[in-house]
Amino acid sequence: MADDGIRPEELPPEDASGAFAIRERDSPIPPAAEPSALPEAAPAGTPVEAGDVELLLFSDLAAVELLWRASEDQASRTFFQSFAWLQAWQAHVGTRTGTSPVIVAGRHPDGTVLFILPLAVERRRGLRYLTFLGADLCDYNAPLLHRAFSAMVDASAFSVLWPRILVRLRGDLRFGFDVVDLPKMPERVDGQRNPLMGLTRQPNPSGAHLARLSGSWDEFYERKRSAATRRTERKQLRQLAKLGEVRFVDQLEGEERTRTLDVLFEQKAQSFARMGVPNIFKRPGYSELFRAFATDPACRHLVHLSRLEVGPTIAAASIGFTACSCYYLVLSSYDGGAMARVGPGRAHLQELLRFAIRSGIDVFDFTIGDELYKEDWSDARLTLYDHLSAANLQGALAVGLIAGFRTTKRAIKQNATLWRLFSSGRSRLGAIRSGKLRAASQSDAVENTTGEIDA
Numbered sequence: 463m464a465d466d467g468i469r470p471e472e473l474p475p476e477d478a479s480g481a482f483a484i485r486e487r488d489s490p491i492p493p494a495a496e497p498s499a500l501p502e503a504a505p506a507g508t509p510v511e512a513g514d515v516e517l518l519l520f521s522d523l524a525a526v527e528l529l530w531r532a533s534e535d536q537a538s539r540t541f542f543q544s545f546a547w548l549q550a551w552q553a554h555v556g557t558r559t560g561t562s563p564v565i566v567a568g569r570h571p572d573g574t575v576l577f578i579l580p581l582a583v584e585r586r587r588g589l590r591y592l593t594f595l596g597a598d599l600c601d602y603n604a605p606l607l608h609r610a611f612s613a614m615v616d617a618s619a620f621s622v623l624w625p626r627i628l629v630r631l632r633g634d635l636r637f638g639f640d641v642v643d644l645p646k647m648p649e650r651v652d653g654q655r656n657p658l659m660g661l662t663r664q665p666n667p668s669g670a671h672l673a674r675l676s677g678s679w680d681e682f683y684e685r686k687r688s689a690a691t692r693r694t695e696r697k698q699l700r701q702l703a704k705l706g707e708v709r710f711v712d713q714l715e716g717e718e719r720t721r722t723l724d725v726l727f728e729q730k731a732q733s734f735a736r737m738g739v740p741n742i743f744k745r746p747g748y749s750e751l752f753r754a755f756a757t758d759p760a761c762r763h764l765v766h767l768s769r770l771e772v773g774p775t776i777a778a779a780s781i782g783f784t785a786c787s788c789y790y791l792v793l794s795s796y797d798g799g800a801m802a803r804v805g806p807g808r809a810h811l812q813e814l815l816r817f818a819i820r821s822g823i824d825v826f827d828f829t830i831g832d833e834l835y836k837e838d839w840s841d842a843r844l845t846l847y848d849h850l851s852a853a854n855l856q857g858a859l860a861v862g863l864i865a866g867f868r869t870t871k872r873a874i875k876q877n878a879t880l881w882r883l884f885s886s887g888r889s890r891l892g893a894i895r896s897g898k899l900r901a902a903s904q905s906d907a908v909e910n911t912t913g914e915i916d917a
Contacts, residue, residue, distance in 0.1 A: 510570055510614055512622035519630060520565040521637075523549050526578075529567060530606075533575040538607040538652035541785035542600035546764060548580055550755045551596035555747035560585055563595055564637050566627055576615055577657070578606040579627075583637050589860055592631065592639040592853075599751070601670065601790070601829040602846070603644065604651045605658065612654050620657035632853065640857035643864070644849040646830060652786060663847040664865070667872035671828040671840035672788075679816045686839055695812075701804040706773020710813040714767055722769050723753055726779035729795035736798065738888040752793070756781060766817070770810035777806035780814060787824040789814070808835070815839070832875065 520526040523545075530545045541547065552563060566579040582595040594603035608614065631637040646666055647658055675682060687695070702708055714722055727743050734741045743749040756765050766782040766789070780794040791814065796807030818826050828836040830846065837843075850865055852858035874880045 509616040510576070510619065511616060512619040514571050515576065515615075515619065515623060516569040516571070517623070517627065517630070518567040518569060519634075520567070521563065523552060523563050523565070526565045526567070529575065530565075530578060533578060533606060533608075536609055537578070538609055538611065538654045539786065540602045540604065540648070540651070541764070541783045541788070541790050542596070542602050543578075543580060543604060543606045544764065544785060546761050547600075547755065547783070548596050550751055550758075550761075551599060554751040554754060555599070555745075556582065556584075556595070558746040561595070562636060564592070564631065565595070568623065570614065574608060574614075576608050576611055580605070583631075583639055589641060589856060590639045591641045591643045592628075592637075593643045593645070597643075597645055599748070601646065601792070602648050603646045604648055604656055607651055607654050607657075611657075615657070621660045624658075624661065628853075640853050641860050641864075642849065642851045642853065646846045647849070648844060648846060658849065659847070661849045662851065663849045664868070665872060666830075666846040666848050667868055667875045668830050668846065669832055670830045670844040670846060671832075671836040672842055672844065673815075673826045673828070673839050674841050675815075675819050675824060675826055677819075679819050682815070682819060683812070695805070695808065698805045699809055702772055702777075702801070702806060702809060705801060705804075706775065707771075708809065709771040710768065710810070710817075711771055712766060712768035712817065714769070719757060719767060720753075722767055722776065722779050723756060725769070725776045726781065726793060726795050727752075729779065729797060730793065732798050733795060736889060737885070738891050752781065768810075768814065768817070770806055770813065772801065772806060775801070777801055778810035780810065782814065784823070787822075788827050789818040789821075789823045789825070790827045790829055792829060811835070811839075 518529075527545060527549070534543075534545060537543070552561065555561075556563070561582050561584040564581040564583055566581060568576040568579075570576055580595040582593060582597075584591050584593060594600060597603050628642070631639065644658065644661070647656060647663070648670075649656055649659055673686075683692070699708070727749055731741045731743065743752075755761055756767050764783055764785065766780075766784060768780055768782070769776045770778040775797065778794070778796040781792050783790040783792055791811075794807065794811070796802065796810065815826055826839070828840060832843075848868065850861050852861045874884050
């Protein structure tokens with residue numbers, strides 16, 4: 463390992479706020495500015511050298527909140543780098559799993575925050591993993607970047623900064639790790655190249671899909687659906703209306719908000735059972751996180767909770783997040799009974815797209831996953847990347863196993879025939895376990911012929 467001028471034992475002690483500054487020895491860096499006094503931008507076209515970037519390390523989210531929130535509105539990021547979301551994840555999931563936040567901020571000599579890297583150390587099967595905070599429930603993992611990051615930071619700077627970050631973490635007993643696992647990284651962050659793309663990486667088993675919105679809903683709909691498909695969907699909507707009045711409802715308060723969440727979780731549980739996969743909402747803190755976030759008044763501007771009613775029945779439901787003129791469809795569900803034959807999930811999705819267009823949103827992001835219905839509406843498929851590396855021998859063994867598993871998984875998921883066979887077998891195995899083979903087979907037939915949203 464190269465000597466970069468500071469040994470781990472020479473790190474300054476952590477202060478009362480839970481942060482300590484990491485600097486080059488004798489670097490002429492001025493005292494930290496208060497976050498509220500940070501300038502909006504460093505001089506564009508004046509790249510900063512790696513040695514002049516001040517690194518700040520935070521072990522406590524409360525200590526970094528002011529700095530993060532002050533930078534958030536001006537940053538290139540996705541919703542999943544919102545402080546409110548990651549704070550809620552840590553409160554409901556991270557604290558239950560023993561996850562320790564490790565937030566790294568890089569600051570220009572003039573005080574401008576160049577980037578915030580939301581990392582964490584978590585334990586899995588006896589090993590310590592350095593990963594992204596909330597990585598399991600973040601569809602995109604990335605740093606927050608200043609809007610002019612690409613102009614202000616020399617292209618090679620991050621490749622120098624990253625090893626130094628690792629050295630600092632290894633030198634702190636709280637943040638020791640065996641494996642570096644950075645999954646689901648987009649190549650670009652709101653138009654800027656993700657600096658973590660300079661690390662060794664492999665494609666994630668799953669991609670993501672997004673649609674660019676323009677014009678009116680009618681214009682968008684005509685571009686995306688053929689005349690024959692539009693006729694079929696209008697027919698299905700009429701059939702749906704025969705079962706009861708069809709209403710799209712997104713003004714939900716109090717008990718109705720809670721009831722919508724209950725139905726969404728139950729419908730998702732049934733969908734997971736049909737697919738033969740574990741119910742993620744049985745994991746510690748998952749349902750509590752979504753409930754708390756969706757009902758927190760302070761987060762209401764970030765959350766769009768909606769449902770499609772057919773008569774007295776909640777036929778479909780969803781949670782969407784909004785940030786940076788983008789609508790992220792995070793959770794969606796539909797009634798998998800007889801009503802599924804006339805497409806409540808599809809009808810609900812169209813209402814969500816109509817809502818996004820009416821609200822002036824630029825991009826509708828279907829997030830991670832390669833379900834067929836996403837391809838019908840999307841303009842682009844995003845490749846996401848994983849970085850895996852080992853810090854010691856134990857980590858090297860784990861990395862070998864993880865890399866092999868993910869390579870195999872991607873080979874299956876990206877081959878339509880193999881994925882269809884795997885999904886069918888998994889669904890049947892799940893049905894056998896639950897004693898519902900016949901019901902599952904019928905549900906499979908419905909989903910394959912109607913293209914319903916099922917995840």
